[in-house]
Amino acid sequence: MRDEVGFFNFSIYKIISKEQSYLDQARIRLLYYGFFLVFVASGVLFVSVYFQGQHLLAYTAGLLMFSVAVLFKTLTYRPKWQAISHALLVIGTLINISIVYVSLQSINVVTLQVVIVVIVFSYYMLGQTWGLVYSLLNTVPILIFLLIEYQGSYVIGIKPDKIDQATIIISLFASFILLIFIHNHFYTSFLKNIKQLKESGEEQAVLNLKLEKAIEKAEKSTRAKSDFLSTMSHEIRTPLNAVIGMSNLLMMDSPRPEQKENLEILRFSANNLLAIVNDVLDFNKIESGKxxxxxxxxxxxxxxxxxxxxxxxxxxxxxxxxxxxxxxxxxxxxxxxxxxxxxxxxxxxxxxxxxxxxxxxxxxxxxxxxxxxxxxxxxxxxxxxxxxxxxxxxxxxxxxxxxxxxxxxxxxxxxxxxxxxxxxxxxxxxxxxxxxxxxxxxxxxxxxxxxxxxTERPAKKVDEPTEKTPENFLASLKVLIAEDNVVNVMLMKKLLSKWGIIPTIAENGERAVEFMQYGNFDIILMDLQMPVMNGFDATNEIRKMADPKKANVPIIALTASAMAEIKDKVYEAGMNGYVSKPFKPDDLIEKIQSLTILN
Structure with missing residues (x-):
């Protein structure tokens, strides 16, 4: 319903809008045109009964005409159709009761027609609950009147009016016209409503199809973003691994004070950059629900x-x-x-x-x-x-x-x-x-x-020696490194040389499998993203080897990817540990020691 409606408005087009449902529009139209029919019908009745000297019925018809005129003006000025419907039904109920108990003091076809009109109108306009309420308000008084008449004659101090055949015909004609108009009007609106629902259903089906495509596109976009972040993680963390690793190695070589200061700045900056990368990856992991x-x-x-x-x-x-x-x-x-x-x-x-x-x-x-x-x-x-x-x-x-x-x-x-x-x-x-x-x-x-x-007390920590194994044990280890990045290979060689380890280098997963077939190693440091054969496939091939010692060799995954699913894939592939690049030297050597001692 439109907000700006003048007091002197009489147009129906200013009180209905496309935003309203077909049913609500039909209800407003029913009131608008129904008021006109009721006003005309009550006017004709007023003339008929007035000239017959039936003053009670004339007053009733006149009151109905006045009420309809006021409600019509209210509708065109403040189109609150629900309140207006209630008002009209209350007036109709009171008029019906007054006709039965005062004006005619009897029940005839006219009063029954009025009751039928009120019942139909209340259900169509206000729904099931209010329809039942107004139905009872109109039928119960009539049933009570019938019981009173059955027990004895109904007598009050007011002389009832008598209506002639012409008045009955006018009343019945008006009632039938109203009933036909109400049913026809709402039948048409129901058909339009069904058509609208069908069109809405078809539009909804199209929207659902578009939504499915949008969801599929969004999922692809999310996967692409995840893949992009994984790739960028690997590409950024790989050189960072070299920068931080080399900084750690140089710090272990007892640098001069001015060199140490420069190395600390270098390592600090690299760690800051690594923290930023980790923040982005962690936030993406949280937002993706993983x-x-x-x-x-x-x-x-x-x-x-x-x-x-x-x-x-x-x-x-x-x-x-x-x-x-x-x-x-x-x-x-x-x-x-x-x-x-x-x-x-x-x-x-x-x-x-x-x-x-x-x-x-x-x-x-x-x-x-x-x-x-x-x-x-x-x-x-x-x-x-x-x-x-x-x-x-x-x-x-x-x-x-x-x-x-x-x-x-x-x-x-x-x-x-x-x-x-x-x-x-x-x-x-x-x-x-x-x-x-x-x-x-x-x-x-x-x-x-x-x-x-x-509820248990925590066990007290027992001080352990800083060196879990002798240095000669580390030096005796045969380590195979599967790594395609030349800088990382150089870094690993320098790092492991600090513990006396001379590793064997495989430039891809296929070469790592070949080395395992023809040689014996105590542990493998396996990069995951390599040409020819990646670390996952290489691990699967090694785990299938006939020699139990080779098939069960400890394998530590070394990767620059920090995505959560990578860690799960590492263990699913049969690897024994996981070290993310860039790593701390102590973390790597501790992992090597724990796996080789257990093995």
Whole structure:
């Protein structure tokens, strides 16, 4: 219905619109044209009964004419068809009762026709519930009147009117016209409604087909994005592996002080670039719904010490005071959860705090809020005395690729993904992060997490020797490296030479299989993306060898891809371990030692 309708409007086209359903349009038309028919019919009846001296019926007809005129004007000025329908039905019900109990004091074909018109009109206009209500309001009084007449004569102090045959004919004619008009009008609207539903169904089918194609296209786009990120991950991390690896090797060669400073800058920059790549990959993994949370045992106190230990050095380099406070009630508990994701959350929050704080301090607090024997609620808080965040930006900084301001982005750099990853990781676990901040005074990031805990006391750590195996054991290992990148080959040779290992190099997976067929090796370092034959296929071929010793040789996957599904494929292919490039030398040698000792 249109909003702007003048008081002197009489046009139906100004009170209906295409936005309305066919049924609602039909109801408004029925009221509009029905008022005209009722007004004419009641006018004819008024003339007929007035000149016969039937004053009660004349008053009733006149009241109906006046009511119809008022309701018609209301419809054309304020077209609220439901309220108007109720008003008309209430008036019709009252008139019907007054005719039976006062004007005629009897029931005849005229009163029955009025009841039928009211019932039909109420169902079509207002639906089943109100149709039933008005049907009962009109039929029950008539049934009561019949019972009264059956028990004895109905007598009141008002003389009833008598209607002649002409008045009956006029009333019946008007009633039939109204009933025919109502049925014909709504039958037509129902046919249009069915046609509209059919057309809507056909349009819906076309839209569904388009939607399926759009979904298929989106899925292809998502797969393409994932493949692109995997490829870019490999292409970026491969040279990074060489840069970081060579930096580590040079640092192990006791460089001069000025060389050491340059190498530290080089390694720091390479690690920063690696962190950006990892952030992009992690965020993509979360957004694609491929992230799965682990539920393993871990020591929360040790975890926090390890996460904050490295960050403490970064804070001290900036001249900041770094404090880590852990509730004593958490120190003798074994937690169950995903330590990797907790590390990621705390690391990002602490890194941000240090990055955006020029002077003052950074505090990390871990507090036990509630201890329910086998469940613990822990509050994590990271506070700083940094630049602070505007109140208007408190929500937006949690969105991806967003920082507090353009100036902050230029001054501090970064992808703006750290806090977005934190928010997504907490959202996936049903947790919410709270932020309190004042410009120039600092910020505080808070969140709570619930952990199941073991009722057993954690075993005390036993100090292990730093060297698990003698150096001559490492030097005696026969290592096969399947790697096609020349720089990585040179890096691996130099790195392994530090432990006295002289490896054999296979430039692709097919050559690695050939080496295994004609030689014996203690362990294989297998790149995954290689020409001729990739690392997965090469591993499958090796696992099929007849010689059990060769078939069961330990294989460590070395790959620059950081996609989650790659790790699963590694173990499905039968490999024994996984080291992501760029790797720390200690991580690689520890993996080699653990697998060769077990073997």
């Amino acid at each position: 992230l799965v949370f682990e539920n393993i045992r871990f020591n929360l106190v040790e975890l926090m010490d390890n996460v904050c230990g490295g960050q403490m050095l970064n804070a001290e380099e900036k001249g900041l005071e770094f404090k880590l406070a852990i509730d004593d009630r958490l120190k003798n508990k074994v937690f169950f959860g995903d330590p990797t994701r907790i590390t990621q959350i705390i690391f990002n929050l602490v890194s941000n705090a240090i990055k955006f704080t020029h002077k003052g301090s950074v505090w990390v607090k871990v507090t036990c809020l509630e201890d329910r024997h086998n469940w613990v609620t822990v509050k994590f808080s990271v506070m700083d005395t940094g630049i602070g965040i505007k109140e208007t930006n408190l929500r937006s900084i949690l969105e991806p690729f967003t920082q507090g301001s353009l100036a902050a982005t230029r001054e501090y750099g970064g992808t703006g993904l750290g806090l977005a990853i934190v928010k997504r990781l907490l959202d996936l676990q049903g947790r919410e992060i709270q932020i309190f901040s004042k410009i120039g005074e600092g910020s505080e990031f808070l969140f709570n997490m619930e952990f199941p805990v073991s």
